[in-house]
Amino acid sequence: xxxxxxxxxxxxxxxxxxxxxxxxxxxxxxxxxxxxxxxxxxxxxxxxxxxxxxxxxxxxxxxxxxxxxxxxxxxxxxxxxxxxxxxxxxxxxxxxxxxxxxxxxxxxxxxxxxxxxxxxxxxxxxxxxxxxxxxxxxxxxxxxxxxxxxxxxxxxxxxxxxxxxxxxxxxxxxxxxxxxxxxxxxxxxxxxxxxxxxxxxxxxxxxxxxxxxxxxxxxxxxxxxxxxxxxxxxxxxxxxxxxxxxxxxxxxxxxxxxxxxxxxxxxxxxxxxxxxxxxxxxxxxxxxxxxxxxxxxxxxxxxxxxxxxxxxxxxxxxxxxxxxxxxxxxxxxxxxxxxxxxxxxxxxxxxxxxxxxxxxxxxxxxxxxxxxxxxxxxxxxxxxxxxxxxxxxxxxxxxxxxxxxxxxxxxxxxxxxxxxxxxxxxxxxxxxxxx
Numbered sequence: 001x002x003x004x005x006x007x008x009x010x011x012x013x014x015x016x017x018x019x020x021x022x023x024x025x026x027x028x029x030x031x032x033x034x035x036x037x038x039x040x041x042x043x044x045x046x047x048x049x050x051x052x053x054x055x056x057x058x059x060x061x062x063x064x065x066x067x068x069x070x071x072x073x074x075x076x077x078x079x080x081x082x083x084x085x086x087x088x089x090x091x092x093x094x095x096x097x098x099x100x101x102x103x104x105x106x107x108x109x110x111x112x113x114x115x116x117x118x119x120x121x122x123x124x125x126x127x128x129x130x131x132x133x134x135x136x137x138x139x140x141x142x143x144x145x146x147x148x149x150x151x152x153x154x155x156x157x158x159x160x161x162x163x164x165x166x167x168x169x170x171x172x173x174x175x176x177x178x179x180x181x182x183x184x185x186x187x188x189x190x191x192x193x194x195x196x197x198x199x200x201x202x203x204x205x206x207x208x209x210x211x212x213x214x215x216x217x218x219x220x221x222x223x224x225x226x227x228x229x230x231x232x233x234x235x236x237x238x239x240x241x242x243x244x245x246x247x248x249x250x251x252x253x254x255x256x257x258x259x260x261x262x263x264x265x266x267x268x269x270x271x272x273x274x275x276x277x278x279x280x281x282x283x284x285x286x287x288x289x290x291x292x293x294x295x296x297x298x299x300x301x302x303x304x305x306x307x308x309x310x311x312x313x314x315x316x317x318x319x320x321x322x323x324x325x326x327x328x329x330x331x332x333x334x335x336x337x338x339x340x341x342x343x344x345x346x347x348x349x350x351x352x353x354x355x356x357x358x359x360x361x362x363x364x365x366x367x368x369x370x371x372x373x374x375x376x377x378x379x380x381x382x383x384x385x386x387x388x389x390x391x392x393x394x395x396x397x398x399x400x401x402x403x404x405x406x407x408x409x410x411x412x413x414x415x416x417x418x419x420x421x422x423x424x425x426x427x428x429x430x431x432x433x434x435x
Contacts, residue, residue: 021105025282025421026414032094035296035310038102038285042093103289106282110422114429116254116291117375119343140244159187160222161197166215168198169208181212256291256345258284259335261327263352264316265302275382276351277314278417283349283424291345297334301327303357307334323357324350324393325364332372341373347428348372351380354391361396369397369406376428378407380420403427 024040033039097105106112164187167178175194182189198206209215260280262268288294298313299305302320305327331348339346348369356365369377381394394408407427409420 021102021109022418025278026417030277030281033281035284035288036099038097038099039094040097042095099285099289099294101289102282102285103287106286106421106425110425112425112429114290114425116256117345118254119345142244159189163219163221164189164194165197166209166219167212168194168201169205170212170215171207171210173212174198253293254291254345255293255295255343256287256347257295257297257335257339258287259297259299259331259346259348260284260313261299261301261305261324261331261348261350262313262316263302263322263324263355264300264318265322265352265355266317266319267322267353267355268317271384272353272382273314273317275384275411275414275417276380278414279380279411279420280314280349280351282421283347286421286425287347295339297331299327299330299334301330305330321357322352322355323360324352325360325368328365328368328372332368335372346372346374347376347378348374349378349380349424351382352393353383353388354381354393355388356393361393362400365393366396366400369401376407376424377401377405378409378424378427380409380411380424382411384412404430 021040028041107114159182164178164182167173167181168175173181175191175198178194178198179189179191182194209218262273262276262280284296296310298308298310300308300313300316301322301324302318303323303326304320307330308316327350328348335341335344335346379394379397381391383391394410397406398408400406404427407424409423411417411420
């Protein structure tokens, strides 16, 4: 095993020692990651390196020291003076994964089965020759289908003529009586055929059997399949012809837009903002990893709402009050103009401490959610210091909606983050939580 193999082995060990994904989401430094790259710290594994034995570094009278230098004491180097910190970043180990791998790991951990839906048609192309039409080029004639159609008709019309003639030889039976008997026994014979064959019989033949029961006991009826094997000819008709035609296949692109809404009013302190970030960030990473194309909208609100960049979304705090409906009004406007429901999957996630201006939740927010088509709406309430008498928004959402329409979850500490993430994604992965 060479040095390169050793290095690869040590790196693999390091990756296995990375922080547990749940631990990273709840307690780790999320700020070191990007939208398209998750960086999870790993426990450092020292790689092997060569080091000189100090006993072989030479003795007194050797080396570059000047007369008067202290023996055996390393000389100070520029920048090594006490009290002067270095500018370089210390060594850290990270396991890097893209959102797709992140989503796969959450799928495995939570046993999720979210299937991205393709909406917008990006291409129409010819598929397999599975469609059938009544006319077309002779080269596309479906011979198998035509043969089966002719064979099915022959089997349906096939009957054992000798067996039916024996019925005509029953005393007292004539063409009319045998015709009724044949119909009862699903024998497809025409009345004209019976009349012609009955006319050719002499009177003695017409009394060979006393009863039908006697005839049936003594005469064996041959099955239609046996008769077809004896006569291999299969009659074809023009109406049997079918021509194969390529199926037109629509390819759909799975696109998703995630709208993140956050209350930035004066009551949303640092701890609340951090809990929102720890909940929303893995949701964003997960959905980005599941869909071919993902876009994100970040809306901050107090009484008014405005769109912000992701870098600013989790840190903003204003001093105003709260009117949650302003954010849903802006979200509806953005979705309608840029992300039509016919082309995009939509997820709308909102978070706050549950406090809202009087009657705004019931009179404005609920109707706006009802009017805004989405795969799933969710609201994350955070009250780390305990509940508030004014935090009624979550309850009003629960009273107005089924949990498959709007997921309401609580995150009051870092320990509850993964439960909230699981609740939202589990609902999104169910058929009712989708489109």
